[in-house]
Amino acid sequence: MNILLLMIPLSIVLLIGAVVAFFWAVDHDQFDDLETPGLLPLTDDPPGDENRDE
Amino acid sequence: MSAVLPTDHGVWQRQSLQRHVVHRRDDGLAETLLLVEGLRCANCVLRLEKALTALPSVKRVRINAASRRARVVWADDRASLQTLLDCVERAGYQPLPLEAGALDDARRDESRAALKRLLVAGFGAMQAMMYASVLYVGAIDPLGEATRALFRWIGFLIAAPVVLYSAQPFFAGAMRALRARHLGMDVPIALAIAIVYGASLIAAISGHGEVYFDSVTMLVFFLLIGRYLEMRARHRALDLTDALARATPTVAQRREADGRLQPVAVSELRAGDRVQVDTGALVPADGVSESPACRVDESLLTGESRALERAQGEPLIAGSLVLDGPVTVRVERTGAETTLGGIAALVSRAQAERPQLARAGERAAAHFVSLVLVLATLTAVAWALLNPASGLTAVVAVLVVSCPCAFALAVPAAITRTLAVLADRGVLVTRPDAIEALAGATHVVFDKTGTLTDGLHLGSIELMNTPAGATGEAVAPDDPAAHEALGLAAALARESRHPISRAIAEAAGGRVVAQADAVESRAGDGVAAIVNGRRLRLGRRGFALAAINAADVAAASTWSRGGAVLADDIGPIAVFHCGERIRSGAVDAIASLRAQGMTIEIASGDAPARVAGIARQLGVDHWQGGLLPTDKLARLQELRAQGARVVAVGDGINDAPVLAGADVAVALADGTDMARAASDIIIAGERLDRLAESRTLAQTTLRLVRQNQRWAVCYNLIAIPLAATGFVPPWLAAIGMSASSLGVVLNVLRIGRRRSRHKSPSGKQDDLASA
16 A cells, blocks of 8 residues: 555646646636637638638 | 728827837737727638738737737837738728727636636546545445545645635635625535535544545535636627727827828817818717718617718717718717717616626525525534534535535526527527526517618609609509619619618619619719710719709709609609618517517617608507617616516617616627627527527526426435434535536536527527627
């Protein structure tokens, strides 16, 4: 059972790492727009093409 | 919205103007916030982002499609604000720089904080559950005392950030409520969290009793999910400040003492200034016309459907559209003192005074949690008399097993599901309470211009010079006698975008019309062209008959007034009279709302005679015309005083106060921003008939919410007595708690199921367009 004394602190460190990474992502606008990036691969107009197709 | 002319962004070069809209960042870069007209979908966002980032000076671009705001950080020593604005315009959108103060985005900050809290609670709940399950398994297969203590302390460690950080909004809300001396939803929740956490801490320290760190983290997590969903829905509403910014121009052309025109910010205008307003531009401030004559469109402000003639010395109001300029206006009132500013103030006051709809769900949950607290206290007292040692365990078990989260989730989960289903059908709900209010509404008050009607249609044609020599004979547009005149008029009408021209072109339909040559269009007057070798003029009487001698014109003055005249060089050919066109679906919408037992009314700012005509066509008995925004609001309050729950449907700026004051406010997606900002529900496309459908769905939702609550009560009737008597071990309490929450969530998935799930290909586009 002594392995627990290593594994549990390790898991908590990982958890803190995950929270820090998430906070960083939130603060860097990663969650402000959840819709547009999903469509990114679907657009096929080359950069600089400004024709509107609506 | 009114058509916006291609703008010259050169005026933004002026330092005094730029100062208002450009924020200097600490790193030396400039930052500005643009309100972008025309952003409708995720695709537009991408296109605009691409265009802006292609500029070498631009460092960062963030675009929010929902609020239609673009935040741009750029090096302004390498490119001017004008370059930026021109780039947006070339991409096909209309940029409007917002005041720099708008850069602190309160909504963004709130949404980010909520997301972080939710995530910490989620991580915490999962971890706490994992460590707690070791303790639960240990209950069956006993662990060593040291290991148990270790897991308790780990549980405490994990729960600490959840309770101290994630649950902060509940504690803060409870403090606010207590300071205001009333018991809200937050007080019992904060109390339950504090007691369960505190008791578990005592158990962890003392080494006996049960710990409930998993349950308390899960409780916070579930409650935060509910709050987060609610916040997301709330943030979809349009900002009133943005709406006002868009209804008025930002820049005005001021006539200086030396006669030059100088572009200035509208905020710099003072009473007594003279400004020039061009054709198609908006009047920047309330004032008096100094030009001999002009025509303005006030339809968005007053509901008046026809263009108004304004002679010299007559008042012009800010936000009205000049149809034939340029007009010189002597400014009398600016900013908040204008009619438009007054309407905006009325909107915010009506919104603030709107009776806070007691949210049945939240109220029930607050009652429920209070009841549980009373039961827990009773349990504590009973155990204190019988066996003080295990009293705390039983009290905490009561608090945990009773699971306020099933209750707290019942409403947000059902509402969120309903919002998603409605959005799929092109109905965007921005104030979640509106669902409940819509289900119980009794009256619908419609605005006329722009809501029940959209534009004009050709009503009748008066033929002047028919081969038979008949004069002043009025015929329907599809009458064969009118065929030739209509064909000629349509050839000219196709060259103009005036509403009457469009109605004429539409009436001609797919008919082959002759080609118009040498087209000459005069804004505000009409169109002249050569068709089949004949020189024709279509437009206002004076314009159309300009080539004819005075005697004929005098004779012509006996015709009925109004309408567009078609004439050639010899004499008048026909007069086209237009009526308002009823929006497609309006008839169905009114029929189905009436079938649901609702009373329909029309309240319009337009002339009573025109309102009466439309009311008759739609079969609506109760109508009022010539109403000012305040009159409309008064009518609404009168209805409400009689006990009615009122749905208001409108689209104009003049409807905004009445929308803000109604129980449920519905705006059309193509209406003004002001109306949309004041409303709870926005209907995309032209589907007024969606209103009745939405009401049915809202009623289903409420039924399911009540069902969920009854279900939670039954569960608790069984669980609480068992917990109070000490029969429920912590693992069972945790399972009961998550299972009841899951049951609630699964149940609400039934909302919107029964209908066939057919979806128009443009469905997604619709709801984005109105977002």
